[in-house]
Amino acid sequence: MSQQPSQSLPSLVALRAFEATARHRSMSRAAEELCVTHGAVSRHVKALEATLGVPLLARRGTATDPTPEGQRLAEGLTTAFGVIHATLERVRPGPLTLSCSASIMLCWLIPRMAGFHRRNPDVQVELNMNYDKVDFSRDNISLAIRSSTIPPPRDAIIRELGAEWIGPVCAPDYLAAMPLVTPDDLAGAHLLATNTRPEAWRDWAEVTGNGGLTLKAQRSFDHFYLLIQAAACGLGVAVVPHMLALSELQSGRLVAPFGFTPGARHLRLWISPQAAIRAELKALEAWLVGEMATFGAAPRPEARGGN
Amino acid sequence: MSQQPSQSLPSLVALRAFEATARHRSMSRAAEELCVTHGAVSRHVKALEATLGVPLLARRGTATDPTPEGQRLAEGLTTAFGVIHATLERVRPGPLTLSCSASIMLCWLIPRMAGFHRRNPDVQVELNMNYDKVDFSRDNISLAIRSSTIPPPRDAIIRELGAEWIGPVCAPDYLAAMPLVTPDDLAGAHLLATNTRPEAWRDWAEVTGNGGLTLKAQRSFDHFYLLIQAAACGLGVAVVPHMLALSELQSGRLVAPFGFTPGARHLRLWISPQAAIRAELKALEAWLVGEMATFGAAPRPEARGGN
DNA sequence: CTTTGTTGTGAGTTTAGCTCACATCCAGTG
DNA sequence: CACTGGATGTGAGCTAAACTCACAACAAAG
DSSP states (O other): OOOOOOTTOOOHHHHHHHHHHHHHTOHHHHHHHHTSOHHHHHHHHHHHHHHHTSOOEEEETTEEEEOHHHHHHHHHHHHHHHHHHHHHHHHSOOOEEEEEOHHHIIIIIHHHHHHHHHHSTTOOEEEEEOOSOOOTTTSOOSEEEEETTSOOOTTOEEEEEEEEEEEEEBOHHHHHHSOOOSGGGGGGSOEEEESSOTTHHHHHHHHTTOTTOOOOOSEEESSHHHHHHHHHTTSOEEEEEHHHHHHHHHHTSOBOTTOOEEEEEEEEEEEOTTGGGOHHHHHHHHHHHHHHHHHSSSOOHHHHTOO | OOOOOOTTOOOHHHHHHHHHHHHHTOHHHHHHHHTSOHHHHHHHHHHHHHHHTSOOEEEETTEEEEOHHHHHHHHHHHHHHHHHHHHHHHHSOOOEEEEEOHHIIIIIIHHHHHHHHHHSTTOOEEEEEOOSOOOTTTSOOSEEEEETTSOOOTTOEEEEEEEEEEEEEBOHHHHHHSOOOSGGGGGGSOEEEETTBTTHHHHHHHHTTOTTOOOOOSEEESSHHHHHHHHHTTSOEEEEEHHHHHHHHHHTSOBOTTOOEEEEEEEEEEEOTTGGGOHHHHHHHHHHHHHHHHHSSSOOGGGTTOO
8 A cells, every 4th residue: 555656666577687696605606596587686796786786695705695785685585485485376276177088188198298298398188077167266177178969158269170070980900800991881880989989880881981881889988098999909890080090090009981971070178268378278279170180180191091 | 604506596677576565465556656667567476387387376266366376476475575675674774964065055056956956866965064074984975065065085986077166246226326347446435355265356356357357255254155146236346156156146136337247266075985986975976976067156148248 | 027817897799588570369349 | 210429349551579590708627
């Protein structure tokens, strides 16, 4: 409530530079702490002494000890910056939480996450394995990856990530034993699916213009990542999103005899309105969009043919 | 001693902007306090919310009240900036003190001082009327104007202000009654001097090449400003420094029948080494040097002839 | 005397922070 | 319901504070 206009108070940056200098008893080390050059600190201290009109550091030889005034000033400043620091800590919210399905997390997100952390070393991201609806005000979730088939909460900010490309995959050995040249050949194959998406084969038949075929899974698994493992082990043929099978396709553990086709589903980002202001979130969002565009829903050209 | 490197702490300027906003419950008023536009404050608050990841102000309609987090943050910041403020006050030294002779102060400095305060509204200057030696570590003096005839203290920083121009002056009426055409005419005049510089007439005779004349003051005064008043009242002719008689010459209360000549003395600034770092002192010093060059020791061309 | 570690500084560059001008939104009012 | 006044938000562009770089100065230690 007080705080008069105050003539010519020195720059806060300079005050911080001096505080660090006094604490370390060295401009060079202060500069290191503040991630600037020693020259920058030197100038700040000099400017501070000029506007204050008091020598703050006694330069005897190579030692830089604070003068009595400098000492008093430094103590006050250390206290003040400590208060600022503590206050900020209390206000700063927890890490970002990203929610997605177990399959996306295991097959797509986790293998790529290291790249994000390399580019943004100090953004913490917590992962939440969940594919239900989300209540941003109740659940502690900043960001969710969801299919367009799930209605988003009213307050969510939506960001489209593009269509999900789907296609049948199987082990190379399986394909050798059971040639799949036309979709009709699938009739004789052992068809696999997930419990979460039992209609996957029918959907694929429709989007590829084979609506006439009646393809029915003979066995199903709880998650796509199990399904993918099953297919890779030669248990049969599975329709899977391309993005989830990418690493198996690249390593040759899976092949895609009919390539991939844009499916009916789209992937979306649901963004919490509270978290939307966070700069870290923007970084994560941009990275997700970028990854999705590069290694995501749309198969890269060379993967198209079935690798 | 703690104070970790701290990732991405927000700019202190932004923190101050937010603190003022929360205190005034208005960005516009905060901007006014900080002498910036409301736009600047708006950006700072937004940036702070982004790096912190928490909404700090609840924008309902036209009212800007802090959110609970904003409130907590603002309280901490107010405390911290209060500590900084108080600490600075305790360290900040008193006003600059300028020492000079009574005559310089009354005849030259005080009439010009208003100009300095107009250009530097928030630099306080205390005046010290004294013409002795100075001990900067004992006397509380930042700056002294002294003649080159007085030896400066060892630690003083010296700044030359130029030669002192001297010349005989008297009232116009006096000159009419007692024409002074050549220096020889002074023999019949009533010669005045100061106690502090009894040899003024001899000095003037020497520097004007009239060393042969023996001019002796018949009456003397304690200070130049008394001497100048005496001459203006028609009591006789006085040798005075041009800078001290400027306003009387301009107003026509005094005339200088022989003009002015550079005397043997120079004026100097003695600068306290402790105060030398003060930015305010540099402003005062520059102003003094400038004034001295413009209206100072060297007479301006049109005043040369004796006005 | 050389080496090493420190701070000071002139010159030039980068960028945070600012202004300006206009957009937007809301409340109150005729 | 348009209109006016007072607040904040924002794109574009500018300025000055802050920074870097490279070199100088200087003290301490070998």
